[in-house]
Amino acid sequence: MIAYEVAGNGPPLLLLHGFPQTRAMWRPMVPALTNRFTVVTADLRGYGQSGKPAATQDMSFRLMAQDMVALMAALGHHRFHVVGHDRGARTAHRMALDHPDAVLSLTVMDIVPTEHLLTHMSTGIAKAYYHWLFLAQPFPFPETMIGHDPDAYFERCLLGFGKASLEDFDPDLLAEYRSAWRDPACIRAMCDDYRAAIEIDWDHDRNDLSRKVTCPSLVLYGEDGAMAHLLDVPATWQDRLSDMRHTAIEGGHFFPDQSPKATTDALIKFLTSL
Template identity: 85%
Template structure:
């Protein structure tokens, strides 16, 4: 395991790790995880790439903003562009899962000159999800609406038993059991999500999605990401069961490949080898 390092961007401390050698590759986790989720994939990727894994602001060991505007995907994306520039990488490949994928998509829109390729994992575009919120989607992804409720309502309920709530999230978005998650990684997630500041920041993440990010994405509906892009999704995930995931990206990614991986929303945890293989196939072909 590589050593945790820290970088300050916009007065926010970003925790990250570096491994390997080669072209730069940044991996971003999602809710309710941390950069630790990538640990099973890093050894294979690090054989060909310099691999950075980072905690998004609000998560893991990074700073926990106290306000909603500070948790926008635009600012999360700027954190990571600044982090990579500080490490000497003005261009890099970006891979994101869940909230990390939404951050990566925003990064590709706001900083196209920095992104060599974009990989998003098990998401449909933020604007699409919110604009086409059906009863079925709302039931499967109820946490978008629950976590966005005014402070401190969700924070108070979650705070009574964070493990129970967040473990339910790990199991609730398509075919998964707790045994799918490495015990050491679960322990790290629990340490992070038991923090009241982390709980608040994660709620602000979802509040910002509706109050801030949705408008940013609507403003960019006529724009398409032009770099090579890969859409990966869990074969048995809630999104795959409810939507044609690649089709939701067709008018937003002009150079797109896509593939389904065995598992649900958290397929990188359930199928780390298949996930790493899919990434390597895509990235090395560029």
């Protein structure tokens, strides 16, 4: 079961959140988009109000992408624009590779390709993104540690990937995130998401190194984020996207929360230019 909301009129636009958030993250941006697009926001499997798979292999980006293609088809949208932040961006990238006929355009927010991140895991990257390795540890170690104080752990995640403070996050949205991540089934699913990235998705991406996303693509990233400090983010995408544009947005990894207007403006500029 995939939880979702629909608003607006116009070409279909799918918005996918990342870790450790839910579809609520897009709420500040949706009003400015609904004048031009039919906006669909959805919780990834394992997150928010969507179903919680019981096995690591059920949390791959390939299956997350299939969920969303099926959801959009059920809503009558067989071709659509997709925008993703964090895990949602990785899902969107996999979707553009596996379902090129469905994806009109791809926007990824503050990620480098999964294969690149894991293959070139430097000391700096491992320190900044330690959660990739912690969450991927065998069940139930990370689940047990996080379960003692989910708010403390996940709020640290919101603040730990580049410039951010709790005041950057809308209090009502924070309350929704807390409600979701306090659920032990959600904690387990999020850990399985990161286990799957190493155990499943890495192989999928290595097998697809010769393939490029062919639709128009936009790479957005936080100018103060950990990845921007450690890597040339657009360069990591150069040989993976056939038609790429890129823009840095003020803020860290969670720049959509910190700079929603600038993020929305960049999206509208890109999408209306196509």
